[in-house]
Amino acid sequence: MTDLSLRTELFPTGWQTALARAPRIVLKPLPLQRSLPATINIPLRQAAIRTFGFSFPELPAADLGLLAPRPTRSPQRGADQGKSPAAKQTTRIKPPQDIIKLQDRLYYVLQPPLESLTGELRFPFQPFPYQLAGIAFLFPRHAAILADEMGLGKTMQAITAIRLLLHAREVRRVLLICPKPLVTNWKREFQLWAPEIPIGVIEGNQARRNWQWRQPATPVLLANYELLVRDQQIAVNDGLHFDLVLLDEAQRIKNRNSATSQVTRAIRRTRSWALTGTPVENSPEDLVGIFEFLSPGHLSSNMQARRMGLAARDYILRRRKEEVLTDLPPKMFRDAELDLTPEQWISYREAEEHGVVRLTEMGDELTIQHVFELVLRLKQICNFDPAGGSSSKLERLRADLEEVIASDQKAIVFSQWVDSLKRIRAALQPLPVLEYHGKIPARKRDRVIDQFRNDPSCHLMLMSYGAGSVGLNLQFCRYVFLFDRWWNPAVEDQAINRAHRIGASGPVTVTRMITINTIEEHIDQVLQEKRELFETIFSVAGTPASAGLNQDEIFGLFNLRMPPRKPRAAA
Amino acid sequence: MSTRKSSPVPSVGFLTVVDSGGGSFLGGYLVLNASGRPLEFQCTAPVKANRAQEILYGPTLHPYLWGEQIGGALISKSRTRPLFVCTDQLHTLAVRSAVDLPVIQVLPASPPPSGPTSERKLTTTPSSESAAQLILGRYSCALSRSHLNDRVPVERAWKTHLDDLHLREPFERIREAITEAQRTAAGPASGAAA
Numbered sequence: 221m222t223d224l225s226l227r228t229e230l231f232p233t234g235w236q237t238a239l240a241r242a243p244r245i246v247l248k249p250l251p252l253q254r255s256l257p258a259t260i261n262i263p264l265r266q267a268a269i270r271t272f273g274f275s276f277p278e279l280p281a282a283d284l285g286l287l288a289p290r291p292t293r294s295p296q297r298g299a300d301q302g303k304s305p306a307a308k309q310t311t312r313i314k315p316p317q318d319i320i321k322l323q324d325r326l327y328y329v330l331q332p333p334l335e336s337l338t339g340e341l342r343f344p345f346q347p348f349p350y351q352l353a354g355i356a357f358l359f360p361r362h363a364a365i366l367a368d369e370m371g372l373g374k375t376m377q378a379i380t381a382i383r384l385l386l387h388a389r390e391v392r393r394v395l396l397i398c399p400k401p402l403v404t405n406w407k408r409e410f411q412l413w414a415p416e417i418p419i420g421v422i423e424g425n426q427a428r429r430n431w432q433w434r435q436p437a438t439p440v441l442l443a444n445y446e447l448l449v450r451d452q453q454i455a456v457n458d459g460l461h462f463d464l465v466l467l468d469e470a471q472r473i474k475n476r477n478s479a480t481s482q483v484t485r486a487i488r489r490t491r492s493w494a495l496t497g498t499p500v501e502n503s504p505e506d507l508v509g510i511f512e513f514l515s516p517g518h519l520s521s522n523m524q525a526r527r528m529g530l531a532a533r534d535y536i537l538r539r540r541k542e543e544v545l546t547d548l549p550p551k552m553f554r555d556a557e558l559d560l561t562p563e564q565w566i567s568y569r570e571a572e573e574h575g576v577v578r579l580t581e582m583g584d585e586l587t588i589q590h591v592f593e594l595v596l597r598l599k600q601i602c603n604f605d606p607a608g609g610s611s612s613k614l615e616r617l618r619a620d621l622e623e624v625i626a627s628d629q630k631a632i633v634f635s636q637w638v639d640s641l642k643r644i645r646a647a648l649q650p651l652p653v654l655e656y657h658g659k660i661p662a663r664k665r666d667r668v669i670d671q672f673r674n675d676p677s678c679h680l681m682l683m684s685y686g687a688g689s690v691g692l693n694l695q696f697c698r699y700v701f702l703f704d705r706w707w708n709p710a711v712e713d714q715a716i717n718r719a720h721r722i723g724a725s726g727p728v729t730v731t732r733m734i735t736i737n738t739i740e741e742h743i744d745q746v747l748q749e750k751r752e753l754f755e756t757i758f759s760v761a762g763t764p765a766s767a768g769l770n771q772d773e774i775f776g777l778f779n780l781r782m783p784p785r786k787p788r789a790a791a
Numbered sequence: 792m793s794t795r796k797s798s799p800v801p802s803v804g805f806l807t808v809v810d811s812g813g814g815s816f817l818g819g820y821l822v823l824n825a826s827g828r829p830l831e832f833q834c835t836a837p838v839k840a841n842r843a844q845e846i847l848y849g850p851t852l853h854p855y856l857w858g859e860q861i862g863g864a865l866i867s868k869s870r871t872r873p874l875f876v877c878t879d880q881l882h883t884l885a886v887r888s889a890v891d892l893p894v895i896q897v898l899p900a901s902p903p904p905s906g907p908t909s910e911r912k913l914t915t916t917p918s919s920e921s922a923a924q925l926i927l928g929r930y931s932c933a934l935s936r937s938h939l940n941d942r943v944p945v946e947r948a949w950k951t952h953l954d955d956l957h958l959r960e961p962f963e964r965i966r967e968a969i970t971e972a973q974r975t976a977a978g979p980a981s982g983a984a985a
Contacts, residue, residue, distance in 0.1 A: 262843040269818075269864040274831035275871075278824060310960070322975045329968045331826040333960065389797070486842060 247783040260365045274323045310335055311352040316361050317534045327362045329602040342411050350544040357537045360369045362491045363514040367538040369496040375409045378466060378495055386439055391463035394437060397484065398468035400444035400686055404666050422447055430454060445472055449479050454485040463490045470494035473513055476505035484512050487680045498710035503526055534552060549727045551720045556733045561610040568738060598739040603704055605641045613703055614647055620731065620734035624699050625679045631699035633682050634715045652677055657684035686710055695723040700730045705740055709747050801825045801952035804876040805961040808857040808883055808940060809969055815839045818861035819965035822871045825952050833865045833882035834972055858885025866890045879962045884935050893941035896933040897958045930958045
């Protein structure tokens with residue numbers, strides 16, 4: 221290759237120097253727009269928690285015997301029939317509706333189940349669950365009726381509730397009022413169920429009673445209705461106050477105008493309890509009478525039955541045997557429908573014809589008393605012929621007793637009349653027969669019962685409805701004979717349930733003697749219809765039923781009409 | 792240090808929390824003597840966690856709310872110092888960190904331990920993840936893992952004073968009392984209707 225012979229000229233430009241020099245960097249700050257993130261405060265502190273609380277008094281348990289050693293329990297109690305009552309159940313005290321204050325309500329709500337008390341208090345027998353429920357019912361109440369059917373242990377429930385209240389120091393002084401024949405029974409039951417509680421019985425002459433009423437250290441005073449009325453000056457007007465007044469057989473005060481009712485209502489007291497198997501004997505008015513003692517004005521006579529039942533519901537506890545004692549031996553009724561003997565028929569027809577004619581002739585002068593006298597006369601003839609003493613009922617009784625004696629059982633015969641009882645006794649000689657009625661002195665009655673219970677040769681006891689229908693425990697008897705019928709089925713039930721009750725040793729056979737085509741049959745029909753009517757009414761309201769004859773019905777026995785009332789003379 | 796008085800008689804506290812609906816809870820605290828009779832009852836107004844607590848406490852919300860907050864408030868208000876406190880809820884066991892009393896959880900009924908119960912033999916079983924177990928008579932109980940030393944005073948109190956006490960039944964009483972208090976607060980009409 222040949223070089224081009226071109227002429228070149230070089231000129232310094234200075235660029236090379238510039239290229240050899242390091243570039244100059246100029247920094248210029250450029251501010252960025254930015255904002256701080258927003259933060260929020262999330263509070264985690266819990267607001268102050270509001271509380272409310274109550275303290276309850278601590279009881280000195282050791283002083284009260286609550287921690288006493290447990291008794292050896294009897295596995296048998298007659299009617300238990302192998303059942304383990306109260307096992308695996310809890311019975312809690314619930315406050316009644318009339319307790320308003322929360323602290324008072326919670327005091328009851330927070331009490332331990334009653335079952336746990338069996339570990340603290342001495343019980344001769346394990347109570348049945350329904351009995352614990354009855355105790356839980358009574359315990360918090362200031363006004364209560366325990367109206368269990370006869371034989372379910374109202375006495376035991378009341379005693380245990382009183383015992384718990386005394387131990388809890390909720391009551392310190394209790395007045396218990398019962399019919400006179402039952403005083404001994406109450407003493408015995410207290411000894412059994414609350415042996416640590418001293419009982420004072422109001423009895424003896426006036427000076428002694430005056431002293432007894434004023435014994436403040438006796439926690440339970442026991443008085444009978446008759447003495448209470450006699451001692452009303454002290455019981456009512458002497459500044460005495462009782463924390464609890466308990467009326468047994470409270471149907472005694474159903475008539476608000478009676479002296480007994482007035483005195484019991486006037487006793488100063490904090491709590492009022494009533495025990496009765498028959499709170500309604502004749503009409504709902506009976507219940508109003510009892511409520512005048514419990515909570516005056518709470519019920520009134522013009523209330524309809526349903527409304528009355530609802531108003532009374534929180535105050536009354538009523539259980540029937542068939543509801544709670546499914547293991548109780550059966551009670552079997554036999555209606556012995558008998559013909560009068562020929563002699564009795566003659567006397568009966570004569571008395572009836574003569575009596576009805578006489579009643580009819582009386583016109584407006586006729587009173588309930590006149591009719592009543594005729595009814596009684598006819599009923600007596602149905603028992604025994606007044607002339608010769610013959611009796612179809614006695615013949616039947618004699619035959620039945622042979623069976624009772626042969627099977628080594630015991631029987632009770634009830635009659636309205638002591639005279640009939642005495643005739644029966646005379647007719648059954650030389651059979652050993654015991655009597656228990658109003659003409660047996662009170663001090664001898666306990667001995668009669670003891671002999672009947674313990675003497676194997678005594679198979680029969682004759683009792684009047686009045687003396688023997690309430691409070692006695694004769695559950696060793698298997699046979700009951702109603703030689704004549706009482707006016708009121710409730711009283712008959714009471715009588716029958718002397719034998720058919722907790723601890724009954726076996727089935728109880730009740731023989732109701734009714735002479736056919738007589739006044740007895742007529743009364744029986746009326747009572748049966750009435751009982752069914754009351755059952756219907758009160759089963760709605762939850763209150764118990766029973767019913768006797770009223771005036772119209774007694775007049776109706778002879779197809780008579782009650783004459784119009786004469787206007788009262790102006791006062 | 793607590794200013795509460797020690798009870799003059801041996802006593803045990805029972806603490807439980809119930810759901811009152813709407814995310815609210817009510818706490819009840821019952822102190823019983825050795826016979827099971829009430830000495831004191833404390834109850835809270837309804838307590839509700841706020842939304843933040845629900846989110847941030849997560850699974851620890853109930854131990855915090857039932858144990859530390861409700862349980863702590865109830866026990867601190869009580870005037871009686873029991874020998875120990877029982878609860879029937881695992882969450883409420885967390886109250887132990889807020890109080891200076893032994894706390895145990897009474898576990899649901901389970902078959903009794905082998906051997907005669909009459910001897911009241913106290914035995915322990917291996918602890919689980921969250922709690923150590925202990926047997927008081929016929930009751931299986933749990934202790935907080937962080938307070939295993941509670942075992943000694945609880946066992947001692949049980950043996951000395953309390954071996955007849957029912958440990959499950961009182962929670963029913965608390966629940967009934969809370970219901971009663973709510974009913975009363977709602978007015979007499981609702982009480983009457985009950």
